[in-house]
Amino acid sequence: MAPVTATFRFYEELNDFIARPLRRRSFSCVCPPAATAKHMIEALGVPHTEVELILVNGESVGFERILEDGDRVAVYPKFEALDIRPLLRVRAEPLRMIRFVADAHLGGLAQLLRLAGFDTLYDNHYADAAIEALAAAEQRIVLTRDRELLKRRTITHGCYVRALKPEAQLREIFGRLDLAGSARPFRLCLTCNAPLRRIEKEEVADRAPQGVLERHTQFVTCDVCRRVFWEGSHWRRMRALMDAVVDGVHAVHAAPPAAGGAQ
The missing domain is CATH 3.40.50 (Rossmann fold)
Known part of the structure; x- marks a missing residue:
């Protein structure tokens, strides 16, 4: 089979991945025989996971589409302000759980x-x-x-x-x-990725500093690493960070808990 020539155009941040002379413009590329859209997109430098929509000659196609001579290929990242779900062909379905x-x-x-x-x-x-x-x-x-x-x-x-x-x-x-x-903040251990659970104050008597026990009444623990956490100054900084990210406001400084607990 003879090679085919297709014209490509990458949009928005996908241009970060391709050679500088090819960015933000249409360009022709010789493709191996029976090359798929996925093969050529990645050969040009763009990981397939970054692609949300592929149009070949104006029609939405999947990664498996075999390119033909004269095809015009437009490749798009995620659309921020336009719902294009009815057009999507590149993935069978979204993930049910975000992990x-x-x-x-x-x-x-x-x-x-x-x-x-x-x-x-x-x-x-x-x-x-x-x-x-x-x-x-x-x-x-x-x-x-x-x-x-x-x-x-x-x-x-x-x-x-x-x-x-x-x-x-x-x-x-x-x-x-x-x-x-x-987002469900303060649900997982930062070290172990295991669920945190509430624990009675009496159960942490030998696992937290005396001053902490005098100032706080609510504690959580990780059953994997057995660390104990409480709503101290580190917790407040992390709460501020989560609020800033979730609400879309300016960043605030936050630090992860120190080993042995949150102060």
């Missing part, structure tokens, strides 16, 4: 997502293959700053994280995935 797996560079973001109540797996020793397997087995959204990871075949949902600082990353993910309505 994440974060790569080795996103430990701070993983903690903040747990703070917001989102089940987030993280281990700085995870290999790419392990992340891919977890995403497929548990239907998790992959969070990474490695675009090659997002090109792996079995990863269907993922986000390339552009921001560099954890709080900015949290706001980015909240905005891109519209997470504000799903």
